[in-house]
Amino acid sequence: MKATFAHMGTSPLIFKMLLEDLGYEVVFPPKPSQSTLSLGAQYAPEFACIPFKIVLGTYLEVIKDHPDITIISAGGFGPCRAGYYGELQLKILQDLGYNPDMIFFWPPLRKPWDFYQKVLRVKRSCPWWRFIQILRKVWKKAIYLDDLELLSFKVRAREIERGSTTRALQQGLSYLAEAKTMKEIDEAREAAFKELKNVPVDNRRSVLKVGIVGEIYVQLEPSANFHIEEVLGEMGVEPRRSIMLTNYARHDVFSKGDIKTAKLASPYLDQKIGGHGQNSIGDVIRYAQKGYDGVIQLAPFTCIPEIVAKSIMPALSRDYDIPVMTLFIDEQTGQAGVETRLEAFVDLMRQRYMRKVAGDEKSVIKSAIAL
Amino acid sequence: MNVFLGIDVGSVSTNLVVIDEDNRVCTDIYLRTRGQPIAVVQDGLKEVEKELKGKNIKVCGVGTTGSARYLTGIVVGADTVKNEITAHAVAASLIVPGVQTVLEIGGQDSKIILLRNGVVTDFAMNTVCAAGTGSFLDHQADRLGIPIEEFGEYALKSKNPVRIAGRCSVFAESDMVHKQQMGHSLPDIIAGLCDALVRNYLNNVGKGKEILPPIVFQGGVAANQGIKHAFKKALQQEIIVPPHYNVMGAIGAALLAKTAVRSKNTSFRGFEISSLNYETGSFECQGCSNRCEIINIFVEGKLLARWGGRCGKWDNLRETG
Known part of the structure; x- marks a missing residue:
């Protein structure tokens, strides 16, 4: 049985x-490209957000050659309208004459029985003891993938040769991708870490730290966010995403939301507004308290939860004395426009840093005019 | 005389400015980019050379800004390549010391920059919407059949501006047609459009920003008296339009170039480059699924620069595409 995601x-x-461990033949989807997005946009409702269009485009790319595929997806109950995206994508695929099997996983605590039924469907004949073994392995790999990414953020901001960290990270990820047993996964982690640690770095460089908050898909998927972590890293900035694979799983799927973040956000927004709206608020405060130099909010264009969060950002920025910039992401390919904003934001953060930490009152502007 | 050259290549206009050591503007040139950044920069350099002929000047530094800043930087041999936000903030601070707010509306971008104590503390740019930029005004002036230069004068003649939806240029246009068919006068419609545009700007890029005086209004649209007046009305503050309002980015780039060459010699390639033959070419790298678009710049058939790759594979100029 063929499966994709x-x-x-x-x-x-x-x-x-x-x-693969459950015995499926996995059709690994092509990395989202411009043509994936174009394909998705062609068949998606015009007002759907970019995650919908990229995901739909991916399914269309895969299903063309594999009409008998099983698609595994998240779905149900929100967290925003994305909760209904799975069903809608299935309808669009059906309208186009395909008839894939789609399994949507709804949050386990909201619909435990449904969740259980779907686990049974995916698990098939795999015995429970074996299934749990597989899940433990998967969890371990997820943690290692996160660890590796987090290390790459540190290394990239200090790399001497541009692009060397990105190459080492890709190498490392490929080791982890290959690893199949617990032992192999542990070994792959070691080898991957070694790759990153071998990247020549300049540890004296003064590196800015910027937090990234916002909607999950555009945070996690580089092809949707103009590879923002690479771009920032190559400007000598160490980014930190508020959402990683493992903390997402810990806080949003297996529990009822990150209570601490909600508590932080509550003076400004005391309830869930769908998506990661409330998290974005709480996360900005957390970054401010941890002494970050700034925060970038990533949001798909027309994303209501993030629009609401954005309107609160000026108050956070003032109360916590931290610069916040919002980037709305849509189909446009204007990488230059994004880079201009990022460059200007990094300039702004650097100026603040110089003034606050180094006590240097001379700004770029003042020194340019004084000459 | 030692001078510094600033070049701002934007989506609609390309500006070149030469300043002297006392930060005085010696010459400023405003050209339309017309989608040909290299050719227009070459034209601009020719004009600069012509205007400064016989003045015994020496270009000691070059800075570039605007959306084509990297390309231009390579072509001219820039000492500094800086984003528009910083460049505009630098220029505004020179002309109006102590400026706290910069409103900038250009061809396709509109931005707001907040400064406190000579440091940029916040900024915003329009993202996915071009309503309220110069291109939109251009288009509407064209539709109404009046030259864009006279647009502002019409607005000032208005006694009762009509209300026009400024949120989206499509809605604005249908609103305007409706108002015309109802029989409203042209000045009232144009003034209404100016109000709508300013409302949209303040609600969009200016959302939640603390707009404190002195306020400088610059960029090509600052030529429009109607928009200036609408800002004044909406903000209840004096709006300063600096004398070189449409070339402020270039002034900023020139000032930054002056800072950049303090400790090094300029890498300016000279006015001769205006007669060289530059060619660009691009190809899609098939090395991985990123499918980067790699851009090659050739001068007289020789590869001068290349960029666009994410992995650094093409950074080495010897490899050919």
């Missing part, structure tokens, strides 16, 4: 292992 950051690597 959508791309979201490094998550395909763990889904691939999970499904």
